[in-house]
Every structure is written in C-alpha cells, then in structure tokens.
Amino acid sequence: MTGSENATAARQEYRWVLPSVLLGDGVEGRPVKRSTRDWIVDTVMFLLASGLTLLTVPDLSSVPAPLQVTEQVIGALACASVWLRRRWPVTLAMAMALLSTSLILVGGAAVVASFTVAVHRPFKISGPVLLVNVLTLFPYAYLRPSPDLSYWGTFTLGASISLAVFAWGVVVRARRQLVWSLRAQADSAAEQAKRLERERIAREMHDVLAHRLSMLSLHAGALEFRPDARPDDVARAAGAIRESAHQALQDLRGVIGVLRHAGGDEEVPDRPQPTLADVQTLAEESRRAGMDLTLTLPELGEVPEALGRNAYRIVQEALTNARKHAGGAPVTVTVSGGRSKGLTVEVRNPVGVRLGPRIPGAGAGLIGLTERAELAGGRLDHGPRINGDFVVKAWLPWTT
Numbered sequence: 001m002t003g004s005e006n007a008t009a010a011r012q013e014y015r016w017v018l019p020s021v022l023l024g025d026g027v028e029g030r031p032v033k034r035s036t037r038d039w040i041v042d043t044v045m046f047l048l049a050s051g052l053t054l055l056t057v058p059d060l061s062s063v064p065a066p067l068q069v070t071e072q073v074i075g076a077l078a079c080a081s082v083w084l085r086r087r088w089p090v091t092l093a094m095a096m097a098l099l100s101t102s103l104i105l106v107g108g109a110a111v112v113a114s115f116t117v118a119v120h121r122p123f124k125i126s127g128p129v130l131l132v133n134v135l136t137l138f139p140y141a142y143l144r145p146s147p148d149l150s151y152w153g154t155f156t157l158g159a160s161i162s163l164a165v166f167a168w169g170v171v172v173r174a175r176r177q178l179v180w181s182l183r184a185q186a187d188s189a190a191e192q193a194k195r196l197e198r199e200r201i202a203r204e205m206h207d208v209l210a211h212r213l214s215m216l217s218l219h220a221g222a223l224e225f226r227p228d229a230r231p232d233d234v235a236r237a238a239g240a241i242r243e244s245a246h247q248a249l250q251d252l253r254g255v256i257g258v259l260r261h262a263g264g265d266e267e268v269p270d271r272p273q274p275t276l277a278d279v280q281t282l283a284e285e286s287r288r289a290g291m292d293l294t295l296t297l298p299e300l301g302e303v304p305e306a307l308g309r310n311a312y313r314i315v316q317e318a319l320t321n322a323r324k325h326a327g328g329a330p331v332t333v334t335v336s337g338g339r340s341k342g343l344t345v346e347v348r349n350p351v352g353v354r355l356g357p358r359i360p361g362a363g364a365g366l367i368g369l370t371e372r373a374e375l376a377g378g379r380l381d382h383g384p385r386i387n388g389d390f391v392v393k394a395w396l397p398w399t400t
Helices: 001-013 038-055 057-062 065-083 089-099 107-122 123-135 138-141 149-226 233-263 278-288 305-324 367-376
Strands: 293-296 331-338 342-350 379-384 389-396
Touching: 038 057, 038 065, 038 107, 057 065, 065 089, 065 107, 065 138, 065 233, 089 107, 107 123, 107 379, 123 138, 138 149, 138 233, 278 293, 278 305, 278 331, 278 342, 293 367, 305 342, 305 389, 367 389
Parallel strands: 293 331
Antiparallel strands: 331 342, 342 389, 379 389
C-alpha cells in the first residue's frame, strides 16, 4: 500500500479513539458522522447532565408545588437535548442559559452545553456565550437562592462553575487543535518527502539515461556518416551501441524497481553508486566513443562517497551536454581541491562547434545539476565565456 493508503487504514483501525473532526472522512456540506469515541463521549455527557440534574432535585423544595412538575418535564427534556449539542452547540447553550434564569433542573444541561461551545467554537463565539451564562446568574440567584448560601454566595458558586467548565473546554479545544496541527504537519512532511524522492529519482533517471542514450546516438551517428568505414570499425561501433543499449536498459530496470517498491514494506537494495574514481572510467568510455577529452584528476586521497557521487554526476551530465550541443569539439575536464578548499569540477568546451547531427535535449540537465549542487551545499555556474568556451563549473563542500 502507498503512504496515503497506510494513513487511511490507520485512521480506520483507530477510529474509535479519534473524534470525528480529526477523521477527515466527512462529505463536504454535511456533518461528519459520530465516531465510536464520539458516541462514548456523548453518552458520558448525557449521564453527566442527568447526574447534575438529579443532584439539584432536592432544591425543588423551594419551588411552588404547581411548578415542580413543569421543572421536572423541562429538566428531562434539557437532558435529552444534550444529544443535539454537536449539531447546534451555540443554540443549545443560549437556550439552556435563558431557561436557567428561573429553572433549577436545567443546570446540568446548561453546564454541558457551555462546555461544548468552548470546545467547538472559537473564543469570539464562546466568550459571549460564557458572558450570557454569567449574566443569567443574577436573576437565578435572586429567584432561586440556595438555602445554605446568600445571594452573592449563590452567584459566586455558579460563576465559579461556569468559568471552570469554560476553561476545561478551552483546554480541550487547544489540545485538539494541537493534534490537528501535528497531523497536518505530518501529512505535509510525508508529501514533501515523496516529492523530494520523485525529484531524486527523476534526476537519477536523467543523469544516467541521458548519458547512455547520448553515447548510443554518438556511435549510431558515426555509422551513419561514415558508410565507408572498415568492417572492424563498424563492428566496434555496433558493439558499443549494443553495450550502451544494454546498460541503458539495466539502469532503467533499476529505477523502475525502485518505483515499484516505493511505499512498500520490502526493503529495496540501493543500486551501486559511482565515486570520484569512476570519472576516469567515464572519460575512457567517452574517448572510445570518439570524444576528444582531456582529464585532469589529481590524487585527492579518500573522498567522501556523497561528494564523489555528486562530482561524478556533474561531469557525466556536462559531457552529455557537450556531446549534444558541441559534438566533435575538444572537452577539458578539471577536478581540483582538497579537504580545506572543497572540490571544484570544471568542464570546458568551445561554443559553436558542431560536427555531426544534433542530439535533442529537454534543457533539464543544467537545472538538475544546479539543484544537485545546491542540495549538497555547493554552487554551480554555467555559461559562455569571453574566450568562446562554454564552461560548467561547480564547487562542492568537502564534508565527511
């Protein structure tokens, strides 16, 4: 399965412990269905509202007998209305706040409704709702004073409960937003990682296949424009074409294998990567293909693998560009530097020289080289010089 499929499967497996707003599987314009966790929480909230209502039943003794039945009916309906708190939290909280100005048994539902607004709405909405709940305590303390408390004692107790419940809801909301933010960051990081991996594979395909195919085109062009070549030369060129095609197919199979296993559980072994020492082999291969190439590669000691690989790819792509745009022109490759100086790679060829057919290109080679150098912490400069040469020059930091 892909990374997104794994994430979806994980959310489904642990759906029961996640609130519906974090599941991300609702249809736009419709409320998200309650998760198992939501049903459990709603049941607990209903029981909490019912329990608080039962605790206030003894206070009905201060209510006139004809109104006690009304209190009980409205209190029961208020507890039942808690099941609507997710769909209409503000409406429910305002209704409970207004009813609690003179009714005792709606207090439990009012507490739950206030908590719900604090959890599901921003402060610009939940703050005014809290203010309304506090203001309703003035008439409630006057109409339904506690036998054990004074007017201000009743008001202070009610205000303390309202503020505590509101603060609890704000904390829950903040924690939920943190979880949502972390999940969004994780998804973004996963997408970023996949994008970088695709770009890396694309650079690898371009660097390897462009080189192989340009070599193949060079040998094929030699056969096309030299029909009078000796049989030995024809056989040698045909063998080089076969070898280049074989190597191109091998590289393509390797890249496709990586793509097929991307996102799977099976570990894919890394393909052998070139080093700085392989630049000599690359130069010999180019000379056999007919390129007039001069290589200066001093002994630099033990070069870090990543540094050597990047230097090799830069030389490879620069030679590919030289074959495409200045086939037959002499090319000079110079590698220099050290631990304290970093590694400098320079590839130079005359501009405007074109012997043989032009090899088409997409123009992405130099862009890819610039990205490769920058990702390694270095820089790359390319373009024509006053003396008529086209130069690709890169500097890479020597890091172990």
